[in-house]
Amino acid sequence: MNWFEIFQDPNTQWILLGTMLLGLSSGVIGSFAYLRKQSLMGDALAHAALPGVCIAFMLTGTKSIFFFLIGAIVAGIVATFMIGYITRNSRIKQDSALGLILTVFFGFGIVLLTQIQHSDSGNQSGLDKFLFGQAASMVQSDVYTMTMISIILVKLSILLFKEFKLLSFDPGFAKGIGLPTLILDQFIMLLIVTAVVVGIQAVGVVLMAALLITPAVAARYWTEKLHIMVIMSGIFGALSGFTGTIISTTANNLPTGPLVVLSATVIFLFSVVFAPRRGVIAKSLMQLSARKNYNKQYTSQKVKEKSL
Numbered sequence: 001m002n003w004f005e006i007f008q009d010p011n012t013q014w015i016l017l018g019t020m021l022l023g024l025s026s027g028v029i030g031s032f033a034y035l036r037k038q039s040l041m042g043d044a045l046a047h048a049a050l051p052g053v054c055i056a057f058m059l060t061g062t063k064s065i066f067f068f069l070i071g072a073i074v075a076g077i078v079a080t081f082m083i084g085y086i087t088r089n090s091r092i093k094q095d096s097a098l099g100l101i102l103t104v105f106f107g108f109g110i111v112l113l114t115q116i117q118h119s120d121s122g123n124q125s126g127l128d129k130f131l132f133g134q135a136a137s138m139v140q141s142d143v144y145t146m147t148m149i150s151i152i153l154v155k156l157s158i159l160l161f162k163e164f165k166l167l168s169f170d171p172g173f174a175k176g177i178g179l180p181t182l183i184l185d186q187f188i189m190l191l192i193v194t195a196v197v198v199g200i201q202a203v204g205v206v207l208m209a210a211l212l213i214t215p216a217v218a219a220r221y222w223t224e225k226l227h228i229m230v231i232m233s234g235i236f237g238a239l240s241g242f243t244g245t246i247i248s249t250t251a252n253n254l255p256t257g258p259l260v261v262l263s264a265t266v267i268f269l270f271s272v273v274f275a276p277r278r279g280v281i282a283k284s285l286m287q288l289s290a291r292k293n294y295n296k297q298y299t300s301q302k303v304k305e306k307s308l
Helices: 001-009 010-035 037-060 064-091 094-117 140-159 161-169 169-175 181-199 204-221 226-250 255-274 282-308
Strands: none
Touching: 010 037, 010 064, 010 140, 010 161, 010 181, 010 204, 010 226, 010 255, 037 064, 037 094, 037 181, 064 094, 064 140, 094 181, 094 204, 140 161, 140 181, 161 169, 161 181, 161 226, 181 204, 204 226, 204 255, 226 255, 255 282
């Protein structure tokens, strides 16, 4: 199959659009989660979404992203409040609370998933594909839903950019000037849950956290400015979606979701090595230059001392 035939295929077009928009919105939302040192929160919410998806299917009997979104949002909100409650009312720190809720919710989701698969509608549910994703199963209506939600996520991030920026860098100052920091914090969690639910069909619950954080970490290597970082993170996410989908289309029996995450990882590794100022090569060159300057100054000082 040549490149022209790949892009002419309607199914490939829908999957490309869906994965690119997913990468874009995940990169933008993930930037704020990364800067607020809540990378594990994205992982916890991604795993917490699984029981919500299963319960939504058990109640409705239909595999609809809309109902899955509602179920996962409810599960994500419950998980968020439980994490906050454990952190505030016990000696357990947030990272331990995140790990606890992550494993409990994911274990509960696996139990529900097994129950569904052994029920009468189990063969038609296909919910096991939501663990690691199956982008090829997306249809036009799924892509429409992903497009709408991704656009809403990006627009909300733009509208509340200043508030999210203050909350990420100086929550104390944000609270001091009257911003509803608790509401904004929960709202960011809601956006993360929404991004997770949108992506579980393409990337899967297990890998969705990587798509949230990896583009943001890669973008951080290239700039010191938040707005540029958010833009680059969105671009890296969209590029990961595009690359992973193309590789999956041209190769045989390779899943799209893991390839999207691997593409994001390649971008991250490239950033680690080649990014200006923060990259490995740039730092090595700076250290080499500093060493040469030191040696030159040291030699010059010795020559002066000898001449005296």
